[in-house]
Amino acid sequence: MRAGLNCGYNAGISSGLQAGPYQLRQDMDMTTNESTKPNNFIHQIIEDDLAQGQNGGKVVTRFPPEPNGYLHIGHAKSICLNFGTALRFGGECNLRFDDTNPEKESQEYIDSIVEDVRWLGYDWAGEIRYSSEYFDQLYDWAVHLIKEGKAYVDSLSAHEMREFRGTLKEPGKNSPYRDRSVEENLNLFEKMRNGDFEEGECALRAKIDMAAPNINLRDPVIYRIRHAHHHQTGDKWCIYPSYDFTHGQSDALEGVTHSICTLEFEDHRPLYEWFIENLPVPAQPRQYEFARLNLNYTVTSKRKLKLLVDEGQVNGWNDPRMPTISGMRRRGFTPASIRNFCDMIGVTRSNGTVDVGMLEAAIREDLDANAPRAMCVVDPIKVTISNYPDGEQEWFELPAHPKDESMGLRKVPFTRNLLIEREDFAEEKPRKWKRMSPGDAVRLRGAYVVRCDEVIKNEQGEVVELVCSYDADTKGQNPTDYKPNGVIHWVSADNSVPCEVRLYDRLFTEPNPDGDKERDFHSFINPESLKVMPNARVEIGLKHVVAESRYQFERTGYFCVDPDSTEEQLVFNRTVTLRDSWAKIKGK
Ligand code: ATP
Ligand code: MG
Numbered sequence: 001m002r003a004g005l006n007c008g009y010n011a012g013i014s015s016g017l018q019a020g021p022y023q024l025r026q027d028m029d030m031t032t033n034e035s036t037k038p039n040n041f042i043h044q045i046i047e048d049d050l051a052q053g054q055n056g057g058k059v060v061t062r063f064p065p066e067p068n069g070y071l072h073i074g075h076a077k078s079i080c081l082n083f084g085t086a087l088r089f090g091g092e093c094n095l096r097f098d099d100t101n102p103e104k105e106s107q108e109y110i111d112s113i114v115e116d117v118r119w120l121g122y123d124w125a126g127e128i129r130y131s132s133e134y135f136d137q138l139y140d141w142a143v144h145l146i147k148e149g150k151a152y153v154d155s156l157s158a159h160e161m162r163e164f165r166g167t168l169k170e171p172g173k174n175s176p177y178r179d180r181s182v183e184e185n186l187n188l189f190e191k192m193r194n195g196d197f198e199e200g201e202c203a204l205r206a207k208i209d210m211a212a213p214n215i216n217l218r219d220p221v222i223y224r225i226r227h228a229h230h231h232q233t234g235d236k237w238c239i240y241p242s243y244d245f246t247h248g249q250s251d252a253l254e255g256v257t258h259s260i261c262t263l264e265f266e267d268h269r270p271l272y273e274w275f276i277e278n279l280p281v282p283a284q285p286r287q288y289e290f291a292r293l294n295l296n297y298t299v300t301s302k303r304k305l306k307l308l309v310d311e312g313q314v315n316g317w318n319d320p321r322m323p324t325i326s327g328m329r330r331r332g333f334t335p336a337s338i339r340n341f342c343d344m345i346g347v348t349r350s351n352g353t354v355d356v357g358m359l360e361a362a363i364r365e366d367l368d369a370n371a372p373r374a375m376c377v378v379d380p381i382k383v384t385i386s387n388y389p390d391g392e393q394e395w396f397e398l399p400a401h402p403k404d405e406s407m408g409l410r411k412v413p414f415t416r417n418l419l420i421e422r423e424d425f426a427e428e429k430p431r432k433w434k435r436m437s438p439g440d441a442v443r444l445r446g447a448y449v450v451r452c453d454e455v456i457k458n459e460q461g462e463v464v465e466l467v468c469s470y471d472a473d474t475k476g477q478n479p480t481d482y483k484p485n486g487v488i489h490w491v492s493a494d495n496s497v498p499c500e501v502r503l504y505d506r507l508f509t510e511p512n513p514d515g516d517k518e519r520d521f522h523s524f525i526n527p528e529s530l531k532v533m534p535n536a537r538v539e540i541g542l543k544h545v546v547a548e549s550r551y552q553f554e555r556t557g558y559f560c561v562d563p564d565s566t567e568e569q570l571v572f573n574r575t576v577t578l579r580d581s582w583a584k585i586k587g588k
Contacts, residue, residue: 040347042081042260042288046089055257059091062256063117063124064098064131064247067109067231069302070317070324071116073338073359077293080342082260083122092125094254099132100246102230110231112317116325121335131246132232134253138241139193141249141279142204142223146185150278151222152178153188155202164210165218171211172218178207192225195238199225206245208274216271220244248272252281259285262292263351293345294353296511298323299521304514313525314507320562320573321507321529331504332550332560332575334370337363356506360576367550367558367575372400372407375445375489376538376553376572378501380419382465382493385450388416393495398446410541414447417493419537421556424488425466427455434486436466441479443487445554449474489554491537499570501536502562505529538570550575 039047046059061082065071071079086093095117099105114128145151154177156164166172180188189204191197204223212218222245227238251259259272266289276284292300299305300323308314308322317324320331328338341362345354393415400407420436429437436442441451454467471479478484506526510516513524542551547563557578562571 059089060257061086062094062096064096066098068104070112072300073323074293074300077342095124096129102228131250152185154205192239251285252283255283256285259287263289290347291351295356297356297506297508337366371550371552374551377419378533378536379422381422383418385470387469396446413492413495415492415494419493420490440485443484444490449484496537497543499536501533501572503531503574
């Protein structure tokens, strides 16, 4: 059975509205999927390494998130690259939390990251790993460097250290503490570990070269004092290793062969290699960099996304407008669409910006092929079929998918009281109008042709009801003596499901919300990014759908059941419109 089928019309009531089967990992054949993907430059490097018999023919990668926020679409690119590369070469990919900044990290973030990686369809080798598991080893290696005369405890303040560091044009200056004896350094480092110093009083630095053209090599700090509780190691440590001192050594400990990261780490690579060369590490990992993903109309920085959450600009990290993986999931994206998008954009070393329209196209393509169809009237207006008997009901059968018979048929009830979309009626018909207007006949999709005979208005002059008559001879066939003016969607007012529909638009109005020198990204937040339609009605077959089930609402867009749904009130999120309306509006 294909994914998506049983999340459709007959899905049973599920307590707590669990996730639909689109998310099942079993529905993917990852091996064939991965090996048919085009090569990228990293794959080329690995093929060359394998041809030369490097690393004993093994390929080990890792995805190393810092648990200081939820994952976003940029991370998806890194996940697909790291896990996808391992799959392609029959290797392994580790999931490792790079957890050296305890104050910013939390279990909530760890849990969300684990869930997101799984949901994207990937499995890591062995247990989840934490850099903090290596703190003992890293401490010993720091002591090793001190004993070799390659690290020292510096007592300059952070401010002074910055002043001594020099600039891109000027070399740095040696700290007056640089030549402390090995014994003194060992003694001070142990005191640091024992909590004898305040934060910032001193730090352990690698002794490399204060005149190095690459600033990262000017005696980088490798251990700093933080009297902070750690989510994994508790209060065991009050000194924490720096990212640079942790990352490569963790790679080496795990036997990572290809440590793939984004381009901003290119300047750190000499330092990565310096540690690997100067420590008795068990393996020789190599670092490779690729360009990070930037998307227009989107902010992809955990720090900024956290601001949006903390300020209440959105309703949490998984708000469907967020470019987080959990937000996109809630919005209705499928794991396959995100993986396909990552394939489409490719992996290179040149920074650029990808059009968010590509991401929308990826989900449209998946849902067009796989989402069952349904009718939902988002903003209803009442239609009474005056010549249809009250209390009578007949069932029309419509295909669940126009191009995929295997999805079967759905049943839609026709009754005297119907609802159509307010915007499908025009009292004064514009040119080329192919919907309902007074005196004209239109087909109600899959049912009869009806003619609008009367327009009823309230005291404010607003249209509140349309009285129509139906043509009983138009069931499954067109009339011979006149031509209906278009086809519109509808639901029975007597037998349909009330629901709330949430219409989303882009969160930012500007292509580069982060790129304006004068205006902060906040000023580009789209005030109309969420429109709630509380009175929508969907066809009765969707009464018992579960969260994350996805549909195409005919003529309206692709929608997904939100976890806010209850058995009393279904909530649908619009994932994406049927066509790229934004491109038209912006005249692109
Ligand atoms: P942010 O800038 O959002 O805070 P980060 O790089 O600090 O992200 P990490 O948790 O350190 O976040 O990232 C884990 C991995 O994901 C790293 O290897 C990082 O290079 C990669 N990554 C992060 N953002 C992107 C992106 N936009 N495109 C591709 N890879 C990314
Ligand atoms: Mg980072």
